Amino acid sequence: xxxxxxxxxxxxxxxxxxxxxxxxxxxxxxxxxxxxxxxxxxxxxxxxxxxxxxxxxxxxxxxxxxxxxxxxxxxxxxxxxxxxxxxxxxxxxxxxxxxxxxxxxxxxxxxxxxxxxxxxxxxxxxxxxxxxxxxxxxxxxxxxxxxxxxxxxxxxxxxxxxxxxxxxxxxxxxxxxxxxxxxxxxxxxxxxxxxxxxxxxxxxxxxxxxxxxxxxxxxxxxxxxxxxxxxxxxxxxxxxxxxxxxxxxxxxxxxxxxxxxxxxxxxxxxxxxxxxxxxxxxxxxxxxxxx
Amino acid sequence: xxxxxxxxxxxxxxxxxxxxxxxxxxxxxxxxxxxxxxxxxxxxxxxxxxxxxxxxxxxxxxxxxxxxxxxxxxxxxxxxxxxxxxxxxxxxxxxxxxxxxxxxxxxxxxxxxxxxxxxxxxxxxxxxxxxxxxxxxxxxxxxxxxxxxxxxxxxxxxxxxxxxxxxxxxxxxxxxxxxxxxxxxxxxxxxxxxxxxxxxxxxxxxxxxxxxxxxxxxxxxxxxxxxxxxxxxxxxxxxxxxxxxxxxxxxxxxxxxxxxxxxxxxxxxxxxxxxxxxxxxxxxxxxxxxxxxxxxxxxxxxxxxxxxxxxxxxxxxxxxxxxxxxxxxxxxxxxxxxxxxxxxxxxxxxxxxxxxxxxxxxxxxxxxxxxxxxxxxxxxxxxxxxxxxxxxxxxxxxxxxxxxxxxxxxxxxxxxxxxxxxxxxxxxxxxxxxxxxx
Numbered sequence: 205x206x207x208x209x210x211x212x213x214x215x216x217x218x219x220x221x222x223x224x225x226x227x228x229x230x231x232x233x234x235x236x237x238x239x240x241x242x243x244x245x246x247x248x249x250x251x252x253x254x255x256x257x258x259x260x261x262x263x264x265x266x267x268x269x270x271x272x273x274x275x276x277x278x279x280x281x282x283x284x285x286x287x288x289x290x291x292x293x294x295x296x297x298x299x300x301x302x303x304x305x306x307x308x309x310x311x312x313x314x315x316x317x318x319x320x321x322x323x324x325x326x327x328x329x330x331x332x333x334x335x336x337x338x339x340x341x342x343x344x345x346x347x348x349x350x351x352x353x354x355x356x357x358x359x360x361x362x363x364x365x366x367x368x369x370x371x372x373x374x375x376x377x378x379x380x381x382x383x384x385x386x387x388x389x390x391x392x393x394x395x396x397x398x399x400x401x402x403x404x405x406x407x408x409x410x411x412x413x414x415x416x417x418x419x420x421x422x423x424x425x426x427x428x429x430x431x432x433x434x435x436x437x438x439x440x441x442x443x444x445x446x447x448x449x450x451x452x453x454x455x456x457x458x459x460x461x462x463x464x465x466x467x468x469x470x471x472x473x474x475x476x477x478x479x480x481x482x483x484x485x486x487x488x489x490x491x492x493x494x495x
Numbered sequence: 496x497x498x499x500x501x502x503x504x505x506x507x508x509x510x511x512x513x514x515x516x517x518x519x520x521x522x523x524x525x526x527x528x529x530x531x532x533x534x535x536x537x538x539x540x541x542x543x544x545x546x547x548x549x550x551x552x553x554x555x556x557x558x559x560x561x562x563x564x565x566x567x568x569x570x571x572x573x574x575x576x577x578x579x580x581x582x583x584x585x586x587x588x589x590x591x592x593x594x595x596x597x598x599x600x601x602x603x604x605x606x607x608x609x610x611x612x613x614x615x616x617x618x619x620x621x622x623x624x625x626x627x628x629x630x631x632x633x634x635x636x637x638x639x640x641x642x643x644x645x646x647x648x649x650x651x652x653x654x655x656x657x658x659x660x661x662x663x664x665x666x667x668x669x670x671x672x673x674x675x676x677x678x679x680x681x682x683x684x685x686x687x688x689x690x691x692x693x694x695x696x697x698x699x700x701x702x703x704x705x706x707x708x709x710x711x712x713x714x715x716x717x718x719x720x721x722x723x724x725x726x727x728x729x730x731x732x733x734x735x736x737x738x739x740x741x742x743x744x745x746x747x748x749x750x751x752x753x754x755x756x757x758x759x760x761x762x763x764x765x766x767x768x769x770x771x772x773x774x775x776x777x778x779x780x781x782x783x784x785x786x787x788x789x790x791x792x793x794x795x796x797x798x799x800x801x802x803x804x805x806x807x808x809x810x811x812x813x814x815x816x817x818x819x820x821x822x823x824x825x826x827x828x829x830x831x832x833x834x835x836x837x838x839x840x841x842x843x844x845x846x847x848x849x850x851x852x853x854x855x856x857x858x859x860x861x862x863x864x865x866x867x868x869x870x871x872x873x874x875x876x877x878x879x880x881x882x883x884x885x886x887x888x889x890x891x892x893x894x895x896x897x898x899x900x901x902x903x904x905x906x907x908x909x910x911x912x913x914x915x916x917x918x919x920x921x922x923x924x925x926x927x928x929x930x931x932x933x
Contacts, residue, residue, distance in 0.1 A: 453626075454626045455626070456626070457624070458622070458623070458624040458625065458626075461624065461625045461626055462626070465625050465626060466625065469625060469631070469634075470625075472707075473634055473638075476638055476700065476704065477638065479696055479700055480638070480641050480642065480645070482696075483645050483649075483693050483696065483697065484645075486689050486690075486692070486693045487648070487649075487678060487693075489689050490652065490678050490679070490680065490686050490689050490690065491678035491679050492679075493683065493685045493686055493689070
């Protein structure tokens, strides 16, 4: 009998261990949080704004997924200070854009290095995460010049803090288009010892009202990030406006219905309903004419 | 006069028998189930359907197109046969008029079912753009309902007066109703003159209205720049398809009424033979437009249309496509080419094949195109790449079909399905009467 009791006891104990093990495992799964990876790209548009393009991803079940709807705090770190600049919430793609209109809001440290931190405090699903982006400030000055009746765009790249020209840096020159910008000039335009490039502008590029907007871009530089400047000039072939916005067309709003469509279908409609009303009147006539 | 009494007894409406009651109850149950599903759809919204961003028109619209097509029977059989003085039409026209009215009324209701916010129905009129085919549809459907009603009602007047007299002693209440509906019809020359003139106007008017209705229905699709719909053939294709669907429905309903009401003396093999030839003509016309619609694009189709055609001919929708083409068109055409195929029972089978084929044909016209947009379907759940109606959609659609049959059943129950006055006149049973219009 004693042996039987022992067997039962061992059996019960094993079941309890298994069950409690499972419960612990479930709880452990519940509390297991995923790590978040924050990526931030610095883009400076001269005389306009500084933008940080932020993306949050996570590895869940060995797959990279976008982390949506999480708040990311943006702060500026310099010397021993850290000043909060604001925050964004990631969209359905796990992305966000933090725009600073005033450059002076971000302060550099004593060495002229700007540091911006991006931090996520964590939630029930994801662990806390942070990312730091450091860059030096650069500027591009661009203008259009004419040499022998040929238009050129010339641009000079400068380190702002040191006020020194940056040579042997690659700059892209492109014309803004609707879907993808149009590159002009050589494939690689490297700045000379004066920090300058010069690129001829092709003729015949179409633009609204003949205006072309050129972009000179220092792209994803290790020290300076992305810096670009925009120059607009009337050097394009004007696009003839084919808009029918204010015309009476089949796709216009109802106050711009084509005249023929107002006349012809209404004639048909009123014509048909005139007959229908006449027929109903005939029914009344029948009911009143007994003889 | 004894013959006339027999005729009156044969053609006067009759109470439902046991089978009639069961049939009516069966249809009522389906209608109630559909009504419950529809109330749920209104409360929860169209999320209860399987229509999503891509298949934004589903079974409701294909069902609507089917009803519109079936209603064409009023224009083709009644108006055309009347204007061409084909006397064999007499025992068939009333049934055609009933089907036509029931179908167009249900078409109007079905389009409202497809609306996410039916409470905003009035906005279709208030904010109508005359450029939009939807607006044309909103105008033509009520016009068609009014004309179909008048097409049924004017020729009924003499018969309603006959029924008033017939039931005056046995069923005074019913007689009273018939009297009211007969609008004091006495058959006086003045009344006959107005009636004849009115019927002629309706017969002429309903042909362009029927053609406009079918064409607008086609243009709802072809004015959108979509593969499978963007076709100049669509208007004529829809008219010929409606011709087939309407005559098919007429044949099936005529057979059932003839059998249930024992009207073999009035609707004979001769009438089925004529209807068979009529259907044959309709099928040949429709076949021609089908060839135009599907065969030519096989040679000329750009990539997107090729994908769509492949889905129809050998892909996801191949079964339904070939079912509609073979069962709904080719087989009926083959059967009615033979004299024996135009006997009543084979014709009933043909009529049913045509009706079922026509319904699925509309489904094949509406759905696959929506699932093949020019821009690829991206960033949506996999299930949105396909469409199959939800339980709500099936229940509601079944209810609209049942409701249509219920309207037909009740009209057949209370109206003479074969014009009494005109049949009596054609058989010289009434003295001193000029032939009445029917």
